[in-house]
Amino acid sequence: MEKDGKMIGVFSEAEEYSSELDIAVRAVQLACSLCQKMQDTLSKSRSKDQVPTMDDNFPVTVAVWSVKAIVSWILSECLGGENISILAEEDVHQTLSNNNASELLKSVVKTVNECLAEAPRFGVEEPKSPLGTSELLEIISKFNTVGSPSGRFWALDPLDGTFGFVGGDQYAVALSLIEDGEVVLGVLGCPNYPMRKDWLSYQSSYQRIMSKLNPSNSETWNKGCVIYAKRGNGKAWIQPLLHTNKKFMWPNSAKPVSVPSNEDPVLATFCETFENANSNHSFTEGLAHSVGLSDQPLRVHSMVKYAAIACGDAEVFMKFARAGQKEKIWDHAAGVIIIQEAGGMVTDAGGDPLDFTNGSCLEGLDRGIVACAGATLHEKIIDSVDASWASSCL
Template sequence: FSLVPCSMDIARLAVNKAARAARFVAETTNLNEGTIGKLDASPVTVADFAVQALICHFITQAFPNDPIIAEEDADELRKNKDLRERVLQAVRVVEPSATGEQVCDWIDRGTERGYSDRFWTLDPIDGTKGFLRREQYAICLALVESGTPTVGAMACPNLTLNLESDSNDCPKGTLFWAHRGAGAWQMLLTEDDISDENQTYLKATRLQLKDNHNNTDELRFCESVEAAHSNHSLSNCIASALNISRPPIRLDSQAKYGVIARGDADIYLRLPHFCTSSSKAKENIYRENIWDHGAGYVLVLEAGGVVTDMEGHPLDFSLGAKLLNNKGVVASSGPILH
């Protein structure tokens, strides 16, 4: 196995380090303190800001000219000193010399919204509601080149290495990464130094799916916990049509892509809610943000799975911050099933 390019190394190191800040927030604070609401009613936490600041900083150090399309901006932090100090405290777990002004500047490196032939996309805390419930969330980073994600790295601090071992006795934390043409991998999320590639790959497991689904009774769906994020009723209809009887696995965040990539589940459906009363129903379908799918997309593909929209079209990351050409997302463990 040949060593993957530098972009992959930076992505893996960035999400691994940033996970320390997220865990610090989860372990040391009342998670509802310092949480604000956005216009779309989704919450933003201290951890969102801290993780975005750190990852944008790491990317800028390595690739100063690369644009970053990330979820947050620092407007609220510049106005709210108390919130800024909370974020700074979390950032300093990883970067002890950081200042409040630097943190705001690092966060705003992620406010690009236009398309470039090479750019990064970041969801600092994907599954913020899961984070607030102390359940599943993910730190998700992807490199997009010529409209296609080529590198993906994802830290899932509360996810065990397989769902069957998801108990209090098993260590929590999974680090996923993938590079187009170089495979998909997972290892235990750790605070140890993972800068030595050779040692890192010795500790990691390559994810390789088997597209063998003769018995639909054994198939499992994976979908969002929040019904607002996906059409659970439509998912249930599809499961019934396929004679799938096992209950769905419901997780917050792109951890669902990781669960598909390693074979814990077979199908991930993120289906839009249709507005049947509108004459412009097609135009009213929700379009996904690219940061909600970039890292998971390349992870499932490199594990041998398939990811398209609900009409079978490839996901198009060439239109800025939204998947404007796609309706919903369907990920599966292989082309036969898909």
């Protein structure tokens, strides 16, 4: 892997986790490049009036496995002296080794090799020869951990916000490093994140129209970013996704981001999950009203909600899962550390830190998750949860 001078990004090379963060950002940049191409292909394959559905699952599945393979390959190649363990949803090796998965495996191998051929643009050496099926299966065997309260492992969400991806809307690629039960770095790739706050609430079709009227080039940055942070630095950073045919030069126009200073509920923007199945909208609506959040909620797919707070485009995110649902750590780890280092707060609904020590789930989660730009708003919401919970039926 190339190193551009004596600095790794915006951090000194000697700083703890700087090398890991550098590698993780490059991996997410490359993964986002792949996802952008696949989302464009998926959109073009549909007729003008065709409604996106989850029947578009084959290209989605190819994208998921391809991102997993690419991230695993880059981490293994660039941190070769370490025993790389990665936590992610599903047993990838069993899925791709299945006798009925030959077409899927073939497509993943082709997609991964095409993507890794562009690795030098991101400062990573490409494989000496194209990967075969056995090599691909060996690479994804790194997804071999169930999480642990001790030791080090990576957590990956290769395609957070599948409905957003299928519909040409918001989605994210999230990678975090967890050590002894604590998130020590997080990288969040948001390929469709708009660089203008007022675009974030637009429907995806209108965003695409506006993007065509304001096309990106080497001098502009209209959408798509990677946001990252590491433990104890007190800052989070944002950089644009790499333009086609451009070479990644660290830190790639990175600039610091911070949570908004506004703590007035009347002026605050409140984010929540898009699908009502993932969170109780009626409860969060009542909670928002009781706190004084007067604007309509901004419903956004994926961990982009965490990005919106870290970038100063929103103040609040609340999620209260329905009975029986458990939150997965890969759905939150990267976003949590980014908001915290950007100056915000993320806790459960009891005000306690999220617990990443118990495997793949956030065990012991008190009712839900509350992320805020500041302590005043956070305290009001926590108090309101306590006052409203008995009648919530959750």
